Amino acid sequence: xxxxxxxxxxxxxxxxxxxxxxxxxxxxxxxxxxxxxxxxxxxxxxxxxxxxxxxxxxxxxxxxxxxxxxxxxxxxxxxxxxxxxxxxxxxxxxxxxxxxxxxxxxxxxxxxxxxxxxxxxxxxxxxxxxxxxxxxxxxxxxxxxxxxxxxxxxxxxxxxxxxxxxxxxxxxxxxxxxxxxxxxxxxxxxxxxxxxxxxxxxxxxxxxxxxxxxxxxxxxxxxxxxxxxxxxxxxxxxxxxxxxxxxxxxxxxxxxxxxxxxxxxxxxxxxxxxxxxxxxxxxxxxxxxxxxxxxxxxxxxxxxxxxxxxxxxxxxxxxxxxxxxxxxxxxxxxxxxxxxxxxxxxxxxxxxxxxxxxxxxxxxxxxxxxxxxxxxxxxxxxxxxx
Numbered sequence: 001x002x003x004x005x006x007x008x009x010x011x012x013x014x015x016x017x018x019x020x021x022x023x024x025x026x027x028x029x030x031x032x033x034x035x036x037x038x039x040x041x042x043x044x045x046x047x048x049x050x051x052x053x054x055x056x057x058x059x060x061x062x063x064x065x066x067x068x069x070x071x072x073x074x075x076x077x078x079x080x081x082x083x084x085x086x087x088x089x090x091x092x093x094x095x096x097x098x099x100x101x102x103x104x105x106x107x108x109x110x111x112x113x114x115x116x117x118x119x120x121x122x123x124x125x126x127x128x129x130x131x132x133x134x135x136x137x138x139x140x141x142x143x144x145x146x147x148x149x150x151x152x153x154x155x156x157x158x159x160x161x162x163x164x165x166x167x168x169x170x171x172x173x174x175x176x177x178x179x180x181x182x183x184x185x186x187x188x189x190x191x192x193x194x195x196x197x198x199x200x201x202x203x204x205x206x207x208x209x210x211x212x213x214x215x216x217x218x219x220x221x222x223x224x225x226x227x228x229x230x231x232x233x234x235x236x237x238x239x240x241x242x243x244x245x246x247x248x249x250x251x252x253x254x255x256x257x258x259x260x261x262x263x264x265x266x267x268x269x270x271x272x273x274x275x276x277x278x279x280x281x282x283x284x285x286x287x288x289x290x291x292x293x294x295x296x297x298x299x300x301x302x303x304x305x306x307x308x309x310x311x312x313x314x315x316x317x318x319x320x321x322x323x324x325x326x327x328x329x330x331x332x333x334x335x336x337x338x339x340x341x342x343x344x345x346x347x348x349x350x351x352x353x354x355x356x357x358x359x360x361x362x363x364x365x366x367x368x369x370x371x372x373x374x375x376x377x378x379x380x381x382x383x384x385x386x
Contacts, residue, residue: 004375006344009055011044011369017070018351018365021045022142023077028355030363033067033082033373041066041084042120045105048373050358055373058105059120061196064097069139075148078106079126079168081140083153086132094136096153098168099123129153134160134176138187141201144194152201154187154213159203161214176215179205189233195241202244202258204231209246211258223261226279227252232276239285239307247275251292255305265305270298270338277352283359284308284384287339287376291349297342297364299376304336339380344372 017033022034028048039268045058066086073079083096102121129140135156143150148168153160157179162171179185193200200220201212209223209231229249233376237243243265247253254264261380273294281287286306303309345366355361360376 004377006342007048007053007055007373008344009046009057009371009373011042011371012043013039013369014367015067015365015369015371016367017082017349018353018363018371019070019072019080020356020363021077021354022072022074022356028308028357029359030353030355030371030373031072031080032365033070033084035060035066035068037066039240041065043070043080043101043123044371045101046090046371048355048361050108050361060101060105061120062093062099063122063123064125068094071140071142073148074142074144074146076168077157078103079148079364081129081142081151083137083139088343093132094138095132095219096129096137096140096155098126098129098140098151098171100126100168118233127164127171129162129171130155130160130173134158136186139190141190141192143198144192145198150214152190152192154190154203157185157187157205159187159190159201159212159217161217175214175247177212177219179210182354184379186316188231191234191236192194193236193241194238195236202234202236204248205232206248207231207248207258209234209244209261219234221261223256223258226254226256226264232274233278235278235280237280237285237307238282240305242347243285243305244279245278245288247290248280251275253278253288253300257301260285266302266336268302270300270341271296275347276348276350279353279362280356281359282356286384289352289354289362289364291352293350295343295345295347295349295366295371297345297349297352297374299339299342299362301337301339301380340377342372342374344374345370 013034013036021029030046032044041062043060047056065086069083085356137155190203209226211221225380231248234246244256253268255266271292275290279289286303333351335381347366351365
């Protein structure tokens with residue numbers, strides 16, 4: 001099988017929630033949450049065996065409701081948070097909770113995928129994150145470099161900072177802030193910045209992007225009309241502390257320098273429908289993934305606004321033959337371009353994300369429950385490394 005061939009896994013239910021298992025740095029592992037109105041919802045633990053190009057999975061029951069968002073603790077492999085819909089008294093509420101998976105699944109032991117006798121296990125509820133008291137929760141984001149004790153939840157128009165205490169069995173509200181303005185203001189997405197000692201969070205609400213200081217819960221920047229329509233997702237450049245990407249229903253992906261928010265530093269217009277998800281590569285910030293309801297995943301090379309616009313000097317480890325060691329790089333900046341467009345999906349792609357354990361591997365998830373694992377094309381990988 002050729003090395004760059006995609007690997008496809010089908011869930012039986014619809015799905016829109018995907019996250020890499022952030023605390024897992026050895027195995028390639030993703031968590032996917034399902035959306036079924038009729039059956040118990042599930043979290044699929046997807047382990048990708050890179051050497052044999054196969055997927056192993058475990059299924060956990062998520063009986064609380066259909067999953068709209070999922071995120072994994074950066075510090076504890078067994079802990080995750082979900083945002084889910086719960087129906088009570090014929091009202092639908094979007095709640096959030098923190099869960100622990102069974103101990104034996106943390107390290108990735110699997111049932112044989114074809115074993116019909118393997119029964120699904122359930123998640124252990126650690127704590128609720130306000131359970132609807134502050135409104136409908138859109139997402140939960142963990143402090144990226146922390147000990148897994150700090151999370152932010154975005155509920156309607158409130159941003160809430162929680163301290164998880166006593167092995168995450170209790171969540172204490174540390175501070176909160178509300179969106180100010182006219183009309184029904186609601187958060188749609190948020191990301192915690194890995195920079196500035198993890199004291200900043202960016203949020204999207206309607207067409208606006210905002211930055212918040214988590215110490216004072218005050219606003220530090222505001223990009224009004226960042227997109228022509230609803231902003232769906234955002235992500236921070238892992239290597240350049242002021243750079244932020246956003247995407248939305250205007251079919252655009254925009255890149256911002258938060259020190260000067262009058263206009264984006266770059267705009268991508270490759271998608272033909274709403275862009276639901278944007279993710280920077282954790283190691284090589286020139287690589288940016290986007291997923292859209294045009295059913296396509298696009299991998300772009302945003303090298304001009306990356307931390308290595310002129311290429312970089314390779315480490316000795318990267319080069320086996322010292323004779324080939326060219327330390328002098330050409331000083332012409334490289335060009336931004338679309339590296340590849342992936343068309344394995346037949347439905348809206350709601351989520352894309354990079355593997356935590358392998359910088360060249362990524363997953364995409366479409367609403368029909370199709371998860372596709374792809375690799376950065378080999379030629380580009382060597383171009384970046386060498």
